[in-house]
Amino acid sequence: MAERRAFTNRKVFITAMIETAGAFDELDAITGMAGIDALTLGPADLAQDVGVFGTPDQATAIDAKRDLILDAARRHGKTCAMLRFSPEEVRKSQEAGALLLAYSSDVEMRHQGFSNAMKRLKG
Numbered sequence: 001m002a003e004r005r006a007f008t009n010r011k012v013f014i015t016a017m018i019e020t021a022g023a024f025d026e027l028d029a030i031t032g033m034a035g036i037d038a039l040t041l042g043p044a045d046l047a048q049d050v051g052v053f054g055t056p057d058q059a060t061a062i063d064a065k066r067d068l069i070l071d072a073a074r075r076h077g078k079t080c081a082m083l084r085f086s087p088e089e090v091r092k093s094q095e096a097g098a099l100l101l102a103y104s105s106d107v108e109m110r111h112q113g114f115s116n117a118m119k120r121l122k123g
Helices: 002-011 021-025 027-031 043-049 058-076 087-096 106-122
Strands: 015-018 038-041 079-084 100-103
Touching: 015 027, 021 027, 027 058, 038 058, 043 058, 043 079, 058 079, 058 087, 079 087, 087 100
Parallel strands: 015 038, 038 079, 079 100
Antiparallel strands: none
């Protein structure tokens, strides 16, 4: 059992979600923590926290924060992950150096699914 636990612990991949402006004040400390394998940008929560959610400035502000996360990850030898909401955002993050990319969210996927179903039902 101890061997199995040790093996499993070696396979755990831990990512820190960066979703607040305050996290950027401690970005190097977070990134440098032993056991943290990756940083993940949480764009919707971050946009809300910095006051740009739903504004024309949202994409620019999130891209600037994305670049800070990518830079910190590179300096500390960590992986960078991103949750993005459009194919264009995914492509931009990939080109910028993000390795793990998640498209959309569970809430958005459900919303799209229900919206599409309602359109089909209404004809």
